Amino acid sequence: MKITYFGTGGGAGIPEIFCSCRVCEAARQNRGKDIRTRSQAAINDDLIIDFPVDTFLHTLYGGLDMRKYRHVLITHSHFDHFLHQDLFSRPQGADIPLNIYVTEGSSKQVVQVKEAREEAFATGKRIRTDEMEIKIHIVRYFETFGLLGYRVTPLRARHAANVESAIYLIEDTAEGKRLLWAHDTGLLPNDTKDYLVKEGGRLDFVSLDCTLERGNCITAGHMDLERCITMLSWLRxxxxxxxNTKAAISHIGHFLKRTHAELEAEAGELGFITAYDGMTLSI
Ligand SMILES: [Zn+2]
Ligand SMILES: [Zn+2]
Ligand SMILES: [Zn+2]
Incomplete structure (x- = not known):
């Protein structure tokens, strides 16, 4: 199982547009692994996780070719994970649907836009120049669905009160590998913990949210290194x-106050792999 991280930044990315903090300044100077674009990843050449504002950048500079993917799992509707407007540039001839999997709460805007466009085509207010072969699939917490050779289960995240956010348990049935994709969540809510315990089974890989400065959790909806340690201990x-379970940290904010090299050293001692834009892992 191959995991490719195209974007490993928090909501604002690094360097944050208006910020002159030490980490953002270092990123402007060093570039490379200190630059963090918004969250997006691929599982093998099959599944994309999230479709953020930086999808365009990832296709330009990050080696992402969206044309070869047919399935996109969306964690939630924050713009650093889902910029639905960019979906509607799919050209005529894109006759194989692009399937978007999203919770009902996070699907509202994309469904509205899609319906409004269809109505405009139907009433002649707009000439159809594209086929927009986009299918929206509503996913529900704790309901597993099959997708290519994968079993995918959305789990409830602890994130923003007004946004229906999911993390994903993904099992590659061909290889028998399982991973937990847990970004934009704080410590797991009880029903998600209960589900994981009841379902059982060892994880080969976990990718954990690490947005916040260590020991300074300013929100319950993200994690710092201490919470990552707590979560990994709970899983164990x-x-x-x-x-043998590999654990990575991503969704890294400038709030964390570490350059990539500093964080890699600190997190490495704790057993975590620090993700960076362009990193590929084989599990
Ligand atoms: Zn985010
Ligand atoms: Zn900054
Ligand atoms: Zn978010």
Whole structure:
């Protein structure tokens, strides 16, 4: 199972547009791994996780070719994870649907835009120049669905009160590998923990949110390194992770106050891989 990180930044990315903090200044100077665009990843050449504002940048500079993907899992509707407007540039001839999997709460805007466009075509207010073969699939927490050779389960995230946010449990049935994609969540809510314990089974890989400065969690909806340690320990205590489970941190904000090299050293000692834009892992 191959995981490619195209974007590993928090909501504002690094360097944040208006920020002159030490980390943002270092990113402007060093570039490379200190630049963090908004969150997006691929599982093998099959699934894309999130379609953020920086999808355009990832196709320009990050080696992402959206034309070869047919399935996109959306975690939630914040713009650093889902810029639905960019979907509607699909050209005529894109006759194989692009399937978008999203919770009902996070699908409202994209459904509205899609319906408004269809109505404009139907009433002649707009001439159809594209086929917009975009299918929206509403996913529900704790309801597993099959997709290519994967079993995918959306789980409830602890994130923003007014946004229906999911994290994803993904199992590659061909290879028998399982991963937990847990970004834009704080410590897991109880029903998600209960589900994971009841479902059981060891995870080969976890990718954890690490937006915040260590020891300074200014919100319940994200994590710092201490919360990552707590979450990984909890997974181990319940037999969901072991010494061979790889754990990465991503969705890294300038709030964290670490350059990539500093964070890699600090997190590495704790057993975490620090993701960077362009990183590929084999699990
Ligand atoms: Zn985010
Ligand atoms: Zn900054
Ligand atoms: Zn968010």
């Amino acid at each position: 205590e319940h037999g969901l992770a072991d010494g």
